[in-house]
Amino acid sequence: MTAPADVPILQTASSLVELTADTYGSLQALPFGGGPSALAPVRDLLAAGIEALGRARDDLAAATRAAGGRVQTDPDPKYAPVVAQALPTVRGPGDVVGLALTLEDVLAQTLVRDVVDLSVPEVRRTVAGHATASARRKAVLLTLQTLLATGRAELAAVPPDLLALPPAAGTVGFPDVLFPTEKASPATEGAVR
Amino acid sequence: MSEVGGRLPRRRFLAGLGTLAGLAGTAALAACSDAPPAGAPPGPSTPGPPPPTTTSTAAAPAYTGEAALLALGAAVSGLAGDLLGQAAAGAGQGRYGAVPAVVSSFLSGAAAQHVAHAEAWNRLLVAGGRPAVTGAPLTVEPQLRGRLTGALAPVDLLGLAADLTGTVAATLTVIAGGVTEVAAVTLAAGAAPVAAMHGATAGFLLGRPPTAPADPTAGALGPDALTV
Numbered sequence: 001m002t003a004p005a006d007v008p009i010l011q012t013a014s015s016l017v018e019l020t021a022d023t024y025g026s027l028q029a030l031p032f033g034g035g036p037s038a039l040a041p042v043r044d045l046l047a048a049g050i051e052a053l054g055r056a057r058d059d060l061a062a063a064t065r066a067a068g069g070r071v072q073t074d075p076d077p078k079y080a081p082v083v084a085q086a087l088p089t090v091r092g093p094g095d096v097v098g099l100a101l102t103l104e105d106v107l108a109q110t111l112v113r114d115v116v117d118l119s120v121p122e123v124r125r126t127v128a129g130h131a132t133a134s135a136r137r138k139a140v141l142l143t144l145q146t147l148l149a150t151g152r153a154e155l156a157a158v159p160p161d162l163l164a165l166p167p168a169a170g171t172v173g174f175p176d177v178l179f180p181t182e183k184a185s186p187a188t189e190g191a192v193r
Numbered sequence: 194m195s196e197v198g199g200r201l202p203r204r205r206f207l208a209g210l211g212t213l214a215g216l217a218g219t220a221a222l223a224a225c226s227d228a229p230p231a232g233a234p235p236g237p238s239t240p241g242p243p244p245p246t247t248t249s250t251a252a253a254p255a256y257t258g259e260a261a262l263l264a265l266g267a268a269v270s271g272l273a274g275d276l277l278g279q280a281a282a283g284a285g286q287g288r289y290g291a292v293p294a295v296v297s298s299f300l301s302g303a304a305a306q307h308v309a310h311a312e313a314w315n316r317l318l319v320a321g322g323r324p325a326v327t328g329a330p331l332t333v334e335p336q337l338r339g340r341l342t343g344a345l346a347p348v349d350l351l352g353l354a355a356d357l358t359g360t361v362a363a364t365l366t367v368i369a370g371g372v373t374e375v376a377a378v379t380l381a382a383g384a385a386p387v388a389a390m391h392g393a394t395a396g397f398l399l400g401r402p403p404t405a406p407a408d409p410t411a412g413a414l415g416p417d418a419l420t421v
Binding site (some may be wrong): 041051055104125151159178181 | 298299300371
């Protein structure tokens, strides 16, 4: 089934996936991102994210082609400059988590909104699956952000010391009853021009 | 009933979706229990006359077409809300030994959101003229309830939560692709990631790798899992 109206939606989603994957790669190259001094959960999250984003890239590309469109391989034009400005200022694990969280939130919100807007059931299901994957990463990032904000980086361990964790660490990863979409990128944002 | 007959008018769906923002933590699911269903046959008794030879027609399923997917969403969310809520209550009663506060808060918080999801699915059903789902009428319910009964320690509760919320997220992901009414798609699209976030939090607390399933629909329940 082809759905030309779905093409810009899929292209914009691809552009956000491209940017997030590229950024994860850059963060992974930092000593405190994926290097020897990285906190284990931060390092693991970046590695898992790159793998999952690769699957998202492939699935979105296939859906774009099936809808008769050209695959978007460029990063999102709105957020790419933001990332370019932020990357040189990343100084530690808190900054890594903060930048990743910003991107995952926009990506997940966009994918959730896309599920409602897309017309092909199989594509809706595929995109919903990638939305849940992005939401999983957001949950871990929110938790890590809270733990790092305490100033006790040792709390962000694998496995964590459950008795030492603040109670809020059990709920901060899922702040909303329904996943929000206010920050979702419009379908035209990353469309191929 | 045909699929068309199973669909619900969009306006009624939207009315049924309502607002979820204030629902978290407000209510327990009404009728999640181990009690046998109403009308269940009594146990064996003294020998009596042979059973009547008249044939009886099996009751038609209460939910068909798209309504069955809504009922599935209500049932699986309700099951998660009930089991995680019971886990939290048991933890408060000391049933599982010393439960860290972070585990208790996780169980309570996740349970409340699943209950809210179940209520939202039920509002869509009722708005469409279908009965709300009560309890957790699912084929997997006894096995999962058995896992809770057999839990001995906080790690068992977290393991159950990780598996259960994984099933919920996968099921809602499939529902997102299977329903057509905007309010139902919106609910599935918004609730599935939240269930996945519960799973990610449970995984973090367990020290598991933050790896998303390669197939996000693996383990999803289908309408054939409904027992109503």
